[in-house]
Amino acid sequence: MRQIVLAGHSHTLALGVPPHDKNTIELVPIVERHDRAEFLGLVGPAQRPLQYYEELAKVAGGKTIAFCYHGGQHYSDFVFEREPFDFIPASRPGLPLRGYPLVPESLIRAHFAAGMGLLEYLMKRLTVVPDSHIVVLGTPPSRRENESALHTIRGNRNFAELAKSAGLTNDDLRLLDDFVLLKLWFVIQDMMREIAEQHGAQFIEVPPQTQDEYGALLRQYWLPYDVTHANLQYGRVFLDHIVDRLGHG
8 A cells, every 4th residue: 555645734734644843854644544545644843944845855755745835825915905806717717706906817826926936846856756656735725704704813823913014903904805815725726736737746626525616615624713724524535535536445
């Protein structure tokens, strides 16, 4: 049975990669054993050092590497509404327009491109490892009913710092329209897919059964008190999806 190594950033926690509060980099079993594949997780310091990615390249031979790349940029960069805007993503032209001024998708892509350099580097580094199969995983979709997340965001230290840096207070916080956030998420997924496939890697999108009719994350997969991450139930569905897409079992 070929081993599948789950690696990357914080969305691996939903997939069962255990939390790690040490400065070491280790290959460990995931929290729950899967009945059709052997999943391992590469854990390391939360702020991934270069050594983490080098260690990933060392263990890639003879394995499938399933990599989670960031995934919260649409929240961290756009969640607070300053000047409302909308756009039409080429891959999802049927999503509702919200009546805000339109900007070109190319402007959105140019913004996110600056944060894709590490993924480009990793694809170049990992896809040349002999007998490795490299996969980039989709990251959890944003949610609808965004206003319900406002209380959670007001109590989140990271978002409080983002709001403060933007000159906002709790009293005047407004969230970007939930459909616009969802469109931003789709653009990020499209860009990750393009980078993966450009380098001969596979992209595995999020399981469609975890999404509503528009593509947003269904409520049953929300992580309480956290607007950007999904829960372990979502992770179990995704592990099955990974195995199916890889043709294992």
